[in-house]
Amino acid sequence: MSSAISRGSVSARGAFVLLAVSNLFVGLVVGTERTLVPLLGVQVFGLASAVAALSFIATFGVTKALANLVSGAFTGTRRTQILIAGWLVGLPVPLLIMFAPSTAWWIVLFANVLLGVNQGLCWSSTVMLMIDQMPPARRGFAAGVNEFAGYGGVGLAAFVTGWLAAAYGIRQIPFLLGFVADIFGLLLALWLARNLVAVAALKVETSFSLRVDRSLKRFTFRERALLPFHQAGLATNLKDGIAWGLFPLLFATHGVSLPEIGVLVAAYPATWGLVQLGTGPLSDKIGRGLPIVAGMALQAAALFGVALGSGFNEWLFAMVVLGLGTALVYPTLQAAVADAVRSRDRDEALATYRFWRDMGFVVGALGGGILADRLGLPETILATAVIAMSAGVVVGTAARGFFRPARGAAFPSLSDEPTTAEGGAK
Numbered sequence: 001m002s003s004a005i006s007r008g009s010v011s012a013r014g015a016f017v018l019l020a021v022s023n024l025f026v027g028l029v030v031g032t033e034r035t036l037v038p039l040l041g042v043q044v045f046g047l048a049s050a051v052a053a054l055s056f057i058a059t060f061g062v063t064k065a066l067a068n069l070v071s072g073a074f075t076g077t078r079r080t081q082i083l084i085a086g087w088l089v090g091l092p093v094p095l096l097i098m099f100a101p102s103t104a105w106w107i108v109l110f111a112n113v114l115l116g117v118n119q120g121l122c123w124s125s126t127v128m129l130m131i132d133q134m135p136p137a138r139r140g141f142a143a144g145v146n147e148f149a150g151y152g153g154v155g156l157a158a159f160v161t162g163w164l165a166a167a168y169g170i171r172q173i174p175f176l177l178g179f180v181a182d183i184f185g186l187l188l189a190l191w192l193a194r195n196l197v198a199v200a201a202l203k204v205e206t207s208f209s210l211r212v213d214r215s216l217k218r219f220t221f222r223e224r225a226l227l228p229f230h231q232a233g234l235a236t237n238l239k240d241g242i243a244w245g246l247f248p249l250l251f252a253t254h255g256v257s258l259p260e261i262g263v264l265v266a267a268y269p270a271t272w273g274l275v276q277l278g279t280g281p282l283s284d285k286i287g288r289g290l291p292i293v294a295g296m297a298l299q300a301a302a303l304f305g306v307a308l309g310s311g312f313n314e315w316l317f318a319m320v321v322l323g324l325g326t327a328l329v330y331p332t333l334q335a336a337v338a339d340a341v342r343s344r345d346r347d348e349a350l351a352t353y354r355f356w357r358d359m360g361f362v363v364g365a366l367g368g369g370i371l372a373d374r375l376g377l378p379e380t381i382l383a384t385a386v387i388a389m390s391a392g393v394v395v396g397t398a399a400r401g402f403f404r405p406a407r408g409a410a411f412p413s414l415s416d417e418p419t420t421a422e423g424g425a426k
Contacts, residue, residue: 021188023123023126025181026153026185027155027156027157027273029115032177033097034161035158038054039249044102051372052105054241057112061361063116064358067116067124069351069355084190086119088186089121090118093114097111123150124351124354128350139335140279140332141280142280148274158262215348215349218352223340225399227398228398229353230353232391237360238367238368239360242368245365246377256312272324288399292395296325296391297392304385305317305321334353
């Protein structure tokens with residue numbers, strides 16, 4: 001493990017583990033919303049349209065995407081400061097949802113603005129720190145561990161909140177889990193800031209800048225080799241926005257109980273999180289391209305299964321397949337972007353990718369809501385399957401250089417500096 005995290009009072013290996021634990025708490029916070037908030041919108045706040053019910057995902061997606069961009073401009077020890085700031089912003093989120101009057105949906109929307117900032121700053125900080133300290137042949141592993149921890153937390157929270165809602169009601173008690181996770185995440189971030197010297201060895205030559213507009217333009221329009229990954233990431237989170245907002249509503253309309261909805265909703269991110277422990281390292285060995293294309297195809301197949309299914313067992317199988325497909329794609333896309341750029345540009349390129357990926361929440365929430373109101377829930381999910389399939393075809397044809405193991409940058413034109421055997425700049 002190359003030491004992009006130098007020793008404070010904790011070893012580099014220990015810091016890697018603690019950053020993964022930090023991301024577990026990040027996942028727990030957002031996971032408390034996966035099962036219940038769409039149902040809250042309809043059952044408690046009386047929202048009649050799917051667009052209104054999914055509006056909380058759109059506000060979350062916009063702020064998370066922007067927070068991703070901002071986090072990419074911070075390097076070194078500032079990363080732990082950004083981690084602390086993200087947790088502070090996230091603290092009020094569960095409380096706002098727990099105590100919002102049933103006539104004030106705007107409070108839930110505001111809470112999700114704060115949640116987007118929390119997720120963007122905290123998740124981006126941990127994944128960048130973990131990827132930065134790895135050589136090219138281990139970046140998939142780092143991204144896989146990070147996403148495993150985060151989406152393991154999402155799945156756990158989705159399951160627990162469904163059970164708590166059935167036992168204690170859909171409001172206050174289930175969201176206490178998110179508040180407790182916020183507290184522990186903040187305490188861990190404060191400890192890391194005091195005991196971990198985050199030096200990001202590959203970034204020492206880069207001065208701090210908040211000119212995120214230049215980063216966005218460069219890594220979107222100038223470095224066009226990244227575009228296939230941006231669109232695949234956007235399609236993946238477009239699907240996730242649909243899954244988050246519409247799946248609980250679809251299951252509820254078929255009379256599925258709250259605990260069973262919790263199981264179905266949890267099976268997807270839990271599979272996603274667990275399998276990433278293998279898919280990240282797999283992409284290190286066989287190349288990024290095949291896992292991405294296969295993952296997009298599996299997501300499309302699973303969406304067809306959800307839309308056309310009619311019972312708990314069918315949906316459970318489809319949700320597991322959806323998690324498997326997403327696990328093949330999620331860490332691999334981040335590792336592919338990291339492969340494709342110079343080491344000093346890695347954070348900004350990853351931040352730009354994560355911006356476009358999380359804009360998928362916005363497209364999914366708004367577009368999915370409009371389609372659901374006009375066509376219905378199953379038809380909207382079928383349309384999402386077609387989008388996922390198309391995104392996989394684009395990656396398969398446009399990113400051919402990634403169908404081989406990573407031993408350095410896949411595109412020399414984007415990474416023309418010499419590298420050591422460890423993958424860092426000389």
